[in-house]
Amino acid sequence: METARRFTDRTEAGERLAKALSKREIDADIVLAIPRGGLPLGRAVADALDAPLDVVVAKKIGAPGNPEYAIGAVASDGSVWRNEQAFHGTGSDEEYFERQREEEAANARRKADRYRGGRLEPDLTGNTVVVVDDGVATGSTVRACLEKLKGEDADRLVLAVPVGPPDTIDELADEIDEVVCLETPAAFRGVGQFYENFEQVTDEEAMTYLET
CATH class of the missing domain: 3.40.50.2020 (Rossmann fold)
Structure with missing residues (x-):
């Protein structure tokens, strides 16, 4: 091989x-x-x-009690991807996921702003x-x-x-x-x-x- x-x-x-x-x-x-x-x-x-x-920029959304285990991720604008298998396998619920999504989206926005140093986001x-x-x-x-x-x-x-x-x-x-x-x-x-x-x-x- x-x-x-x-x-x-x-x-x-x-x-x-x-x-x-x-x-x-x-x-x-x-x-x-x-x-x-x-x-x-x-x-x-x-x-x-x-x-x-x-x-x-995106941030991982960690599982309840195990933040290093990603059950999804969210970008700076709130766009989200969820690993359905991991989500259901870790006892997560919609309320937990939405709360983490909002928190990590805000973290991603702050990181993007810090990296750009005041520059506008590019028009693609x-x-x-x-x-x-x-x-x-x-x-x-x-x-x-x-x-x-x-x-x-x-x-x-x-x-x-x-x-x-x-x-x-x-x-x-x-x-x-x-x-x-x-x-x-x-x-x-x-x-x-x-x-x-x-x-x-x-x-x-x-x-x-x-x-x-």
């Missing part, structure tokens, strides 16, 4: 993603990175494609939008971001990630115009296993990638 190639770090993964996008002749009008880990890749992709870089009307992250596992955060972007009249919506499990990537490919994923290993335990350097990116470091 073919083994997935590991990435040196997020910047190298972004450079490889940019080459794959160029090979497919995807001409991005704007690149949107998902903070925090998506920004080093987003910077490399945006520079290579000569496109502006901005962010799209008629644009080819490339969304970049450092990888997907369940894809809850990515799905919430995509739900937000589907309502913004972009002409084409492309997700570009270095690595993800085959089933998640296939599901995402059914939801938007195109998915570019460099590695889809069957033996997938987590995104970090496919990087030699997968140190956590701080907010402060991530925001430097937005500086032009």
